[in-house]
Amino acid sequence: MAGTCPARINEQTKAALQQSDLVISKGFANYETLSGRGKNTYFLFLCKCALYVEIFDVPLYTGMVLRGA
Numbered sequence: 001m002a003g004t005c006p007a008r009i010n011e012q013t014k015a016a017l018q019q020s021d022l023v024i025s026k027g028f029a030n031y032e033t034l035s036g037r038g039k040n041t042y043f044l045f046l047c048k049c050a051l052y053v054e055i056f057d058v059p060l061y062t063g064m065v066l067r068g069a
Contacts, residue, residue: 003033028052034068041068 004025006014017023017039025034028045035043047053047062056064 003027003029003031005033006037031066031068036068039068042066043068 004013006017009017021040023034023039023041024044025031025041026044028048031043031045034041043064043066045064047056047058047060047064050060053060053062056062058064
């Protein structure tokens with residue numbers, strides 16, 4: 001499975017995510033699995049998919065830095 005799926009990670013990693021004040025996440029799969037979880041998370045990825053190029057209104061292969069919550 002691509003990304004960090006909280007339901008499938010080990011307890012040590014879950015604890016680290018829950019206790020963190022800031023999470024820096026690399027890669028679009030992590031954006032898909034970790035966004036909207038209420039953490040102070042910054043996502044870094046390339047917009048390589050036509051759907052997300054349209055959603056974010058950026059050129060293909062644009063580097064993105066997004067703050068999630």
